[in-house]
Amino acid sequence: MNEKIISKGSKLDLTIESLAFGGRGVAKVNGFVVFVKNAIPGQTVRSLIYNKRKGFAEARPLEILSESENAVEAPCKHFSHCGGCTIQNLEYEEQLRQKQAQVEGIFQHQAGIEDFALEAVVPADETYHYRNKMEFSFSNRRWVLTDEPEGAAADFALGLHIPGRYDKILDISECHIQQPLGNEILNHVRSAAVEQELKPYDVKTHIGFLRHLVLRFGVNTGNVMVNIVTSYENTDLLNSMAESLSKAFPQITSIVNNVNTRKGDTAYGEKEILLYGVPSITEKLGDLTFEISANSFFQTNTKQAEKLYETALNGCGLTGKEIVYDLYCGTGSISLFLAKKTKEVHGFEWIVSAIEDAVRNAVNNGIGNAFFHKANLDRPLDGIKDLPKPDIIVLDPPRAGVGRKTLQYVSDSEARRIVYVSCNPSTQARDVVFLQENGFTLSQVTMVDMFPHTPHIETVAVLEKT
Ligand SMILES: C[S@@+](CC[C@H](N)C(=O)[O-])C[C@H]1O[C@@H](n2cnc3c(N)ncnc32)[C@H](O)[C@@H]1O
Incomplete structure (x- = not known):
């Protein structure tokens, strides 16, 4: 097949070879890469090319011509419309193999990093019902499915966004990655809202009352929080729902x-x-207790967060004498995890409420050697002259990776080890290249699967001063 026949609007039969970072299937036509949405390795799919760029094309599947030997039945009835768990129809072991191959490809082939140990992915014991937080949206613009009868009511939905549509909400009655109780609460809230004729918010006209339903669970404590987000204050409208809940x-x-x-x-x-009840829930990670309010950041998979932090802890190789800096510390969960095993931890973060949570969590857990500082890590790390210098630096930045000035600070520091936790192996590999060029060597990368059935992967890289 010739690459020239790949043009916008053409239909091609493609065999999916692998899963790209981000979750799309990868097919090759004489070496020319075609990314196919919602397609898994091993499938042959008749596909429609909807975009062609220099070096690659994008397609959507029209028909599965032959199925993958690793295909499984997706348990979720919303699977074909909801953009949440796009690889639910791929058997879990194969999901892990694909994620491992992606990280290997990004570090070794794209970034050219060699001679490090790539550990096997730490799998999830529970591949469903693992999320401790779900955020649903109310809408008066329900996504209408093609097989629905004409004229079906579409002015109320409580569910998740249709991929690529900020305005359309898919009504969800069961989500397999949230706690089963969450589905019962979700459906109860929907019925109560419809019964009381509470108006969903319209994201275009900005009229309407109900905006979001956020459910949070203390997986290890049994606590449950229901957060109803509205566009204005009127508790009279919510009291009866709260009472029935x-x-x-x-x-x-x-x-x-x-x-x-x-x-x-x-x-x-x-x-x-x-x-109703108390303003926050508690959750346990290992032997630490965290108080989580509606707007606090907390890792969304409790069980895997414990494994992620264990991996980070092992990566630090603490002897009990080290000064550790935890950059991008959020509410300080990694800092507190490490504090018990070392001399002193300093966490840095720019969200004031997260710092306040971190300080409160340290006090609640009787930890006196963890200190938290407000810092914008896109800027030079000023104001730390009076702090003891770090022996070990932990990094856990957002998807964009570590700010260049902070990266420079880290490489100029006298730290002998860096433990870099990331939810985006591409920016992590880019930053590792910088650190390798500036006196560190990557020794090990471990992946932790925090989000089964989704393309996301968390990686922990350990670098040593050369
Ligand atoms: C991936 S989270 C890490 C959270 C934490 N390590 C944990 O496991 O709970 C990234 C954190 O970086 C913070 N952040 C993002 N950009 C920042 C910046 N420029 N300066 C300081 N903190 C930043 C975010 O507020 C967020 O808390």
């Missing part, structure tokens, strides 16, 4: 109302009202 689900320990009057489509309110 607390009666129907005695497991619920907290019901809050976050009020977000801004146009931005976030589940984060500028005001929070307690409707």
Whole structure:
């Protein structure tokens, strides 16, 4: 087949060879790469090319001509429309092999990094019902499925965004990656809202009341929080729902109302009202207890977070004498995990409320050797002259990777070891190349599968001073 026949609008039969980072299937036509949405390795799919660029094309599948030997039945009835768990139809062991191959490809072939140990992926013991937080949206623009009868009501939905559509919500009645109780609460809230004729928010006109439903679970404590995000304050409209929820689900320990009057489509309110129970839930990680309020950051897979932090702890190789810096520390969970095994930990983070949570969590756990500092890590790390110098630096940046000035600080420091936790192996590999060029050597990369059935992967890289 000639690459020239690949043009926008052409239909091709493609065999999927692997899974690209981000989750699309990869097919090759005489070496020319075609990314095929919603296709898994081993399938042959008739595909429609919808975009062609220099060096690659993009396609969507029209028909599966032959199935992959690693295909499994996706248990979720929303699978073909919801963009959440795009590889649910690929057997779990193969998901892990594909994720391993992606990380290997990114580090070794794309970034050209050699001579390091790539450990096998740390798998999830529970591949469903693993999320401790789910964020659903209300909408008056329900996504109507093609097989629905004409004229089906579409003015109320509670569910998840259709991929690529900020305005359309797929009504969800069961999500297999959240806690089973979450599905019961989700459906109860939908029925109560419809019964009470509460108006969902319209993201285009900005009219309507109900915006989001956020559920949080203390997986190791049994605590449950229901957070109803509304566009304005009116607790009279919510009291009866809160009452029926607390009666129907005695497991619920907290019901809050976050009020977000801004146009931005976030589940984060500028005001929070307690409707029932206590304002936060607690969760345990190892022997640490965390207090989590509606807007606090917390790792969304509790069981795998424990494995991730264990991996980071092992990577640090602590003897009990080290000064550790935890850069991008969030609410300080890694810092607190390490504090018990070392002399002193300093966490750095730019969100003030996260720092406050970190300090409170340190106090609640009786940890006196973890200290937290507000810092914008896109800028030079000023104001640390009075702090003891780090022996070990832990990095856990957002997807964009470590800020260049912070990377420079890390490589100029006298730290002998860096433990770099990442949710994006591409930016991690880019930063590792920089650190390798500036006096460090990558010794080991370990992957932890935090999000089965999705293309995401978390990696922990250990670098030593050369
Ligand atoms: C992946 S989270 C890490 C959270 C934490 N290590 C944990 O496991 O809970 C990244 C953190 O970096 C923070 N962050 C992002 N950009 C930042 C910046 N420029 N300066 C400081 N912190 C930043 C975010 O607020 C977030 O808490």
